[in-house]
Amino acid sequence: MMKNLLISVMYCALLCPLLASAEDLSLTNGEWPPFTSENYRDYGFISRVVAEAYKLEGINVKYTFLPWKRALQEAREGDIWVGSVAWSKADGRPDHFLFSEPIIVLTDVFFHRKDLPFDWNSFEDLKPYRIGATIGYSYGKDFSEAEAKGLITVERISTDESNFKKLAQGRINLFPCVLEVGYEILAHNLPSGVANSITNHPKALRSVGYHVIITRKYPQAERYIAAFNRGLQKLKDSGRYEQYLEGIVEGHYRRESDEATK
Known part of the structure; x- marks a missing residue:
């Protein structure tokens, strides 16, 4: 009994400094x-x-x-x-x-409504579209430069979820987002009708x-x-x-x- 008690005391003596040092x-x-x-x-x-x-x-x-x-x-x-x-x-x-x-x-892609015929190969191809973006997010150097030069039209708001709502309502045409994040929001934060109206273009905007x-x-x-x-x-x-x-x-x-x- 005394031996077990002694072992327990020694164990605590060794463990406590480790816990305290965290x-x-x-x-x-x-x-x-x-x-x-x-x-x-x-x-x-x-x-x-x-x-x-x-x-x-x-x-x-x-x-x-x-x-x-x-x-x-x-x-x-x-x-x-x-x-x-x-x-x-x-x-x-x-x-x-x-x-x-x-x-x-992770990989960023452009999300868009299924009823929008959309394809792109360069930022020149994005000129006709209103692009949503989220405040505080970076979508890469090329995107930032195109936005700063006015080559693309970008509207920034506070959250990804709000951008997807704007996309579903047709208030923006494109929204860049990490592929997995986009579909997580569509599946679990927005009504099913909204999710079913949106898809993504297969071309990667960037992998980062x-x-x-x-x-x-x-x-x-x-x-x-x-x-x-x-x-x-x-x-x-x-x-x-x-x-x-x-x-x-x-x-x-x-x-x-x-x-x-x-």
Whole structure:
């Protein structure tokens, strides 16, 4: 009895310093289902991967969900949150942030109504169309330059969901979005009649990696990026990364309330 008690005391003595040494990392996040969402289990696939990768390195991730433009601004300032998740290397961001290895690589496509005959090969082909876009999002260097030069007509509003509603109503002609994100929104956030009226063009606008970013203002930015990269590799080596990825198809991240309203 005394021996077992002694073992328990020694175990606690060893474990408690480890628990106490765990540190918190505050990151901004936003709505981008099924990859990030305050309303999804584990906050979506990307949020889960980031949290689990850091956990393997003894770091606890704390998320706050904000509109994407503000999420980036707050992370850049580094006063409360020192970084963010799911960002591409675009629009000068590497000047202000350190980037991790890609969490995932995804493809953007143009969504459009099925009753619109649409094809494109270059940005010249997009001139006749009204294109929706989401505030705070980058759709790549070529898109940004075409938008800035007025080569394409772009109308920006606050959310992807609102853009899909405008698309269904014919108020815009095209909306660029990550393929999986687009169909997740259509299937689970909009009426079935809306989803059935919209399709996507097969040509990729771009394929891009999405990363953890830590502001360069933070003294330990390099250490946190390195920690994530190590944790991500551990997840992949263990097979857990693929399991988490399969969870998207299996609907793991959607809560029961979401399923009930389909």
